[in-house]
Amino acid sequence: MVDRLFVLLLQLLPHHLLSRLAWMLCRWRWAPFKDWAIRRFIPLFQVDMGQAQSPYPVDYVDFNAFFTRALRPDARPICAEGQLACPADGQLSAFGAIQGDSLFQAKGMDYSLAELLGGDADLAERFRGGQFATIYLSPGDYHRVHMPLSGQLQEMIHIPGRLFSVSPRTARTLPRLFSRNERLVCLFNTEVGPMALILVGAIFVGCMDTVWAGTVAPADLRISRWPYATPATQIQLQRGAEMGRFNLGSTVILLMPEDALSWRDDLNQGQALRMGEGLGSCRI
Structure with a gap:
């Protein structure tokens, strides 16, 4: 009942207005405050x-510079070659096989792979029957996201939506949270x-950054797409390199x-996970 009341309150809040105010407050450079x-x-x-x-x-x-702080170079060693590296510090909310078009969110709740990918059926087909992992970053975690494998960027897609909290209590209460x-x-x-890394916004998170495009926060309410597959736009990132925050x-x-991955038996x-920790073996 408490979780449901919490989600009801979230639905009534002006998510984007609050996130915009938080954006400005976190960038206030008055030394006594920050x-x-x-x-x-x-x-x-x-x-x-x-x-x-x-x-x-x-x-x-x-405050934002502190929140997105860099770590010491030796703070997050990257797992051995042939292993899939965890992309971020956080809690492993869910993981496993993608069942047809469904991903597991919480007990009794699934959500659509195609909807998560903005309704792109062809893109969803590339991951049908594959594997997924959902990692929740709490406020105290390290908030940079890194590459699980070396890869060449093919496309970036911004999908507008709400900014519900993505805390565990919301994930187990609000259907289709991550695709909303x-x-x-x-x-x-x-x-x-193919490998997809999906950065999900949340309350007070009105924008996300990538190392190749900076802050990505289009005002357009339609889906925005940026192709990077041509030689002129080619971006290659190595395993363990920062990709966003x-x-x-x-x-x-x-x-x-x-058939790309075999999960660790003890997951x-x-x-709790750390960036760079091995999640499983890649089937090369």
């Missing part, structure tokens, strides 16, 4: 600043076939094709 906010945030969400490239709040120009929210689909070609916490969904729903 230093106070960072110092309060660190113990509240148990942030390990010993892993940060800079552990001092005064070194960050605003604003999201950014990044499609790569890898040695095992969230300006506040959210969720990453990884899609892999059929469990709800498990």
